[in-house]
Amino acid sequence: MTNRKFGKNFPPKTIAIVGVSRNEILNHPGYTGLKLLHILQEGKFPGRIYPVNPKADFIEGMKAYPKVSAIPEPVDLATITVPAALVPEVLEDCIAAGVPTVQICTSGFGETGDEAGKRLDERLREIALRGDVCVIGPNCMGFHVPSARMQMFENVPLEPGPVAFLSQSGGHSRTFILNASHMGIGISKVISYGNALLTDAPDLLEYLGDDPETRIICMYLEGIKDGPRLFDLVKRINLVKPIIIWKSGHTYCGARAASSHTGSLAGSNEVWDAFFKQTGAIRVGSIEEMTEAAMALLRLNPSSGNRAAVLGAGGGDSVAAGDIAVEEGLTMPPLSPETRAKLLEFVALVNQGISNPLDLPTAFGYHTFLKQTLDLLTADPVIDMVIVRLEAEFFKFREAFSAIAEFERVILSKTQERGGKPIAVAVTNTNKVEPSEPHARELRQKGILAFSSLRGACRALSRFAAYHRFVRESSATP
Amino acid sequence: MTNRKFGKNFPPKTIAIVGVSRNEILNHPGYTGLKLLHILQEGKFPGRIYPVNPKADFIEGMKAYPKVSAIPEPVDLATITVPAALVPEVLEDCIAAGVPTVQICTSGFGETGDEAGKRLDERLREIALRGDVCVIGPNCMGFHVPSARMQMFENVPLEPGPVAFLSQSGGHSRTFILNASHMGIGISKVISYGNALLTDAPDLLEYLGDDPETRIICMYLEGIKDGPRLFDLVKRINLVKPIIIWKSGHTYCGARAASSHTGSLAGSNEVWDAFFKQTGAIRVGSIEEMTEAAMALLRLNPSSGNRAAVLGAGGGDSVAAGDIAVEEGLTMPPLSPETRAKLLEFVALVNQGISNPLDLPTAFGYHTFLKQTLDLLTADPVIDMVIVRLEAEFFKFREAFSAIAEFERVILSKTQERGGKPIAVAVTNTNKVEPSEPHARELRQKGILAFSSLRGACRALSRFAAYHRFVRESSATP
DSSP, X not given: OOOOOTTTTOSOSEEEXXXXXXXXXXXXXXXXXXXHHHHHHHTTOOSEEEEEOTTOSXXXXXXXXXXXXXXXXXXXXXXXXXXXXXXXXXXXXHHHTTOSEEEXXXXXXXXXXXXXXXXXXXXXHHHHHHTTOEEEOSSOOEEEBGGGTBOSSTTOOOOEEEEEEEESOHHHHHHHHHHHHHHTOOEEEEEEOTTOSSSOHHHHHHHHHHOTTOSEXXXXXXXXXXXXHHHHHHHHHTTTSOEEEEEOOOSHHHHHHHHHHHOOOOOOHHHHXXXXXHHOOEEESSHHHHHHHHHHHHHSOOOSOOBEEEEESOHHHHHHHHHHHHHTTOBOOOOOHHHHHHHHTTOOOTTOBOSSSEEOGGGGTOHHHHHHHHHHHHHOTTOSEEEEEEEGGGGTOGGGHHHHHHHHHHHHHHHTSTTOOOEEEEEEOTTSSSOSHHHHHHHHHTTOOEESSHHXXXXXXXXXXXXXXXXXXXXXXX | OOOOOTTTTOXXXXXXXXXXXXXXXXXXXXXXXXXXXXXXXXXXXXXXXXXXXXXXSEETTEEOBXXXXXXSSOOSEEEEOSOGGGHHHHHHHHHHTTOSEEEEOOOOSGGGOSHHHHHHHHHHHHHHHHTTOEEXXXXXXXXXXXXXTBOSSTTOOOOEEEEEEEESOHHHHHHHHHHHHHHTOOEEEEEEOTTOSSSOHHHHHHHHHHOTTOSEEEEEXXXXXXXXXXXXXXXXXXXXXXXXXXXXXXXHHHHHHHHHHHOOOOOOHHHHHHHHHHHOOEEESSHHHHHHHHHHHHHSOOOSOOBEEEEESOHHHHHHHHHHHHHTTOBOOOOOHHHHHHHHTTOOOTTOBOSSSEEOGGGGTOHHHHHHHHHHHHHOXXXXXXXXXXXXXGGTOGGGHHHHHHHHHHHHHHHXXXXXXXXXXXXEOTTSSSOSHHHHHXXXXXXXXXXXXXXXXXXXXXXXXXXXXHHHHHHHOO
16 A cells, blocks of 8 residues: 555645634744635635634634534545644544545654654554555645645745746745746746655656646755655656756755754765766756746747857956856857957957957947847857846946837847747846846846846756757657 | 066055046047046045146146146156057156056057057067056056045945955956945955056055055956966965955856956966965955955954854755855854753754754744854854854844844844854845845944855855964964
8 A cells, every 4th residue: 555646636626724723823933724724815715625623613704623524525635734743633534534635734743853753753654554645744835836726825926837846845835936936937836745754756746747737847855765766757757847956955964954854864965966967857056046947948949059158248247257157067169250250340349359258338338239249149150049148237327228128129029039049138236236136037027038147047048958958869869 | 677566656646647538438438538537536536636638728627738747746646548559658758757657547458369459568568667667557447545535436435444456357346346335344455457467466466465554455366477476475465464366267268258358368277276275365256255255354353163053944944054054165063962952941843953054933033042042052162153044035024123123133242242253144035035135234234244145154254264274274384
């Protein structure tokens, strides 16, 4: 007998929340049942919600039930928030009621490292494997499904789309939801599965591989129990749906924190290095990097290479730009002689430079120069993609408003060219005068692929190119 | 004969600007003489300024002179902005007038890579070595000396202090001035020396080594002509005044850009690795990293080690924090058993953790908990420094205002403890809800050592500890 496969009656139409008190416990550090109820209501969840509390008849005007098996219709999802010691009994009742999916929010199990926690783990495992139930958690936040108006946190956007996120951490799930919205990426499913006592990353990944709503899969992993199964699934699914993974706990100290956080064993770096090399999954180091890579994969057509041209203003910053682009895995060939010759027809080399990276202040003052330069760069056969770097300070000055409008118009028209090469804007804030992120976000909302740092842009485009190269080479091999 | 040693009559009391037109040339890409005149006026330079223009008697109400040798008093500094081809003649005239320091702003010399530029370089070199003059540049921005009310750019702060910056790049000089102000660091001298045709980094470093106003020296290098001399100077001066160096152009592409920017040869990575290892100079990769390291060195007493405790809220973020701290060179020992036992007297382990990094949401809600926790961490003999990480979102909510005031009060009182261990706050913006830099800046203005990212904080503190370890070990060796 095994843990039931995830996905029956999901997304749910009926949800029981077990452990809803009549009054919120002041400043409770975790998420209480009442809070989860309010969160579902805030999102206008269209299904039916059943609060479960053996000591109350009504909670906030809703009828309460003493246990899940007393609810008068089939329950698709039960969310457990009662103290750890009471969880086994509630789980038994959920099984008796035929609930297909049980999410255990409660913490205080194996992750504490003590004997009582480990014994509770054993009991849960034994109960779950006897029944026909899929258990998510414990120590988890559960589900965020915008298309079903299910949300995991208060005050978060509910924007449906093709990107999924699997995470042992609830905090990172919230960060992902907020970052994705910021990047203009819609979400299919976010699943926070905590300690992964029974349902682990491979089970959920398998579900997302078949989920028609999901086109890109992001994962935050602290540890994994069945490495070979994860490997096989990632290797297969990644060729169809790009998989972006943040594996944390790769230092001794992160590993110690992972053990205390979700009771996970982080695994050796060598194993993970081989994992990424052989599966072709995209390895990232933060939620920001994850959503930046997802944005590039979502917005750009498959690219044939990683040869970039970087266009900006400022000599010292151009030297730094060359270093950053190469550090992040892009190659930067010199422009072809034809491109150089054509550039020199309208570019003076006083305080400017047309080696790659290009240092061309005039391109940012005169939109016709910018257009001509971008036309030449994208037409150059040695260039696969163009990154335009722009200091956020540029947006600050009133007199620059018309220049910015022209800049945006030129970039957008180049972006929309049929079959055009990728063009990205990196808004930088090297001088600390003006934060870059709000301006990058505005550009994104206008349809431009924009990043809030040059390193972020180079990193995402490099990963984007590496992914497509891997897929191409894999399909070429018999 | 050699290039005159830098420093005679510096800072200058009289400045000639050669090449001041009566009207600004519209949208000139570089800095014109008239612009430099306006910049000095904006800063209320207290000395005398002489515009030089053979075709004008008066410029903006000031008497103009046909050449430097026609100025009726000794000139301490001549700034040349005429076109490249005219520069040799002006330099001859400056020598005839006995000007000790000549700064050549004009570009279009060796950095263009063409023969005409190289020939001009040769002529300048030959003229300068015949005369008794110190030539800075060409292709440079010159001097920013707040204590002498000399500024290099318009709209930049003029805040005197103990930190100097040497830079081949004018753009990076501006970025440094803006970043330093943001970090609360006062400036002694910024010198932008461009192509370094005659006066190179070692000459200026020697000057700063003897400059009583300067206690920390920052350098941006693209290349260097006399490596052994730089090595000897850095090795000696760094033991007295910390030297922080950003060596750019360490990739093939950055090196190509450096050659086009200031005509510099970037040199091999192996040589530079050895340079940093043997001199103990602090190696950084951007102006931001440079000013963060300078801030830590300036604000903290010499530290005995790099064993950090990191305190924050959130399990997933704690795992990431452990990885980041170790990646940046800090060590993070488990807390001593006594500290753990005392923490457990008031910390519940539900959704919290006291492995290092510590995951303690309650410490951010209750200032007495925060105070107790910090007291225990700083008293722990295995801990050298404490980093408190705080998401910028925390500052966003009205209801958190009193909590923030209490947070600041506790951190500040711990910071001010006599002989206390270093305490830094890392304001983070992992969820993109609120930029971190403005809040970090506010904390700095209140006297707290604050960074705008956890990586920035760990990196700066790691470099701070490594510097003091190097100095200690060097003085222990005979």
